[in-house]
Amino acid sequence: MQATPQNTIFVTALTHTNQDFFTVMSTARKNDVFVHVLKTNVYPPNLWRLKMVTLHHHLKEQKSSGKEYFFFFDAYDVIFLKHRDEILRRFNEVYNGITIFNADYPRSLYPYTNSDVCYAQDELKSTWLINWIQNGDTETSRMLNTGLFAGRIDDYLSLFDTVCLVKSDFLKRQMPFPLANRLYEDLSVEKVKQDDQLVFWLTMLNYPNLFHIDSRKELLTVAATGSMMERNLEEYRTTSRERPLKDGTYIGSAVLLHSAGGSVRNMGFVYRHQLHEPVRTSEASGAFIENLSFMEK
Numbered sequence: 001m002q003a004t005p006q007n008t009i010f011v012t013a014l015t016h017t018n019q020d021f022f023t024v025m026s027t028a029r030k031n032d033v034f035v036h037v038l039k040t041n042v043y044p045p046n047l048w049r050l051k052m053v054t055l056h057h058h059l060k061e062q063k064s065s066g067k068e069y070f071f072f073f074d075a076y077d078v079i080f081l082k083h084r085d086e087i088l089r090r091f092n093e094v095y096n097g098i099t100i101f102n103a104d105y106p107r108s109l110y111p112y113t114n115s116d117v118c119y120a121q122d123e124l125k126s127t128w129l130i131n132w133i134q135n136g137d138t139e140t141s142r143m144l145n146t147g148l149f150a151g152r153i154d155d156y157l158s159l160f161d162t163v164c165l166v167k168s169d170f171l172k173r174q175m176p177f178p179l180a181n182r183l184y185e186d187l188s189v190e191k192v193k194q195d196d197q198l199v200f201w202l203t204m205l206n207y208p209n210l211f212h213i214d215s216r217k218e219l220l221t222v223a224a225t226g227s228m229m230e231r232n233l234e235e236y237r238t239t240s241r242e243r244p245l246k247d248g249t250y251i252g253s254a255v256l257l258h259s260a261g262g263s264v265r266n267m268g269f270v271y272r273h274q275l276h277e278p279v280r281t282s283e284a285s286g287a288f289i290e291n292l293s294f295m296e297k
């Protein structure tokens with residue numbers, strides 16, 4: 001069985017409101033991507049519940065209605081580069097039965113911090129763990145980013161159960177990871193409760209075989225969109241001395257791009273490369289699902 005337009009859904013979750021959402025949706029519209037937009041009321045903001053718990057609830061419902069595959073993307077900083085059919089074709093080529101995640105920028109392990117502040121990051125403190133994960137690889141990134149991932153719904157639901165167990169193990173100080181004591185010292189308990197990306201990469205440390213990180217940019221990539229205005233977009237698919245495999249302006253064969261931040265630079269990138277089709281507010285989504293209520297995982 002392969003992913004098709006009939007058995008696959010594209011899903012995002014509203015975590016806050018700004019103009020970047022319409023930039024993202026204009027690139028989906030241009031490429032005939034019908035998007036399920038999830039919305040729930042969580043205050044104060046908690047990315048774990050806004051994104052992952054909401055997504056888990058929705059995927060269980062979609063599975064019961066016959067859907068088999070999904071793509072999840074952040075609502076404010078992901079750009080569709082190719083038509084839906086090309087995205088699915090590429091996915092079927094590279095998918096190996098394990099949920100595939102966007103690789104973050106090299107040397108980036110966000111958020112590594114003992115602070116409870118929402119966007120805090122103690123970059124220097126994470127060097128030891130980045131070196132451990134990379135294991136000498138200086139050309140590609142093995143860093144996980146949860147802003148963009150895809151796979152079979154069944155497989156992801158199983159992965160999510162494991163993620164919840166690892167989260168619980170961390171909070172109870174019971175993680176099997178051999179360097180867990182260092183993580184207990186370095187990481188904020190409150191951040192582990194609230195931040196989706198932190199919990200997922202903690203799980204990857206314990207169960208690396210459950211994650212497919214797209215280090216070679218075969219389907220998904222992060223990209224420094226603000227530095228990609230001068231050349232034709234296709235030129236950024238080739239490497240050079242100035243743009244090696246690990247560089248943020250090299251996008252390889254990726255068909256979805258995550259800028260990890262959004263804002264005006266994405267708007268400029270989208271307009272510069274004609275990746276958009278105008279979207280009116282009333283047309284900005286495939287489906288809004290408001291005021292979801294479910295049990296916290």
